[in-house]
Amino acid sequence: MNDIFIISGIGIVSAAIIIILKQYKPEFAFAAALSSGILILLLSLSYFTEIFDFIKKLISVSGIEAEKFEILFKCFGICVVTKIASETCRDCGLESISSKIDFSGKTIILISSLPLFSEIIEVIEKLIFL
Numbered sequence: 001m002n003d004i005f006i007i008s009g010i011g012i013v014s015a016a017i018i019i020i021l022k023q024y025k026p027e028f029a030f031a032a033a034l035s036s037g038i039l040i041l042l043l044s045l046s047y048f049t050e051i052f053d054f055i056k057k058l059i060s061v062s063g064i065e066a067e068k069f070e071i072l073f074k075c076f077g078i079c080v081v082t083k084i085a086s087e088t089c090r091d092c093g094l095e096s097i098s099s100k101i102d103f104s105g106k107t108i109i110l111i112s113s114l115p116l117f118s119e120i121i122e123v124i125e126k127l128i129f130l
Helices: 003-022 027-062 064-092 097-111 116-126
Strands: none
Touching: 003 027, 027 064, 064 097, 064 116, 097 116
């Protein structure tokens, strides 16, 4: 719980530093934004081990094939990476690149989830022809 205050504080202080750097040394503002973003992400990564342990327990209890969960996690990872890259470009004022990253991420998610769509169609076919 206290970590969110630390992360938020780092974000606010970083934002203030970046705003000042944009006025006096704009070439350093991007580096400061990137480094503060990486620091915040590194602080957040410690929670992922807890999440993954819990999800592993859910997978073993549910009886659902682990491959299906792998697809979901892969899509989640693509979402996170896409969002970070897109927002970084948007912060730099590069809206066109940001939108292209968003589009590419959505396309890759769609392609990655095609095996799940195939299984859903198979289930629907079985229900229709029962």
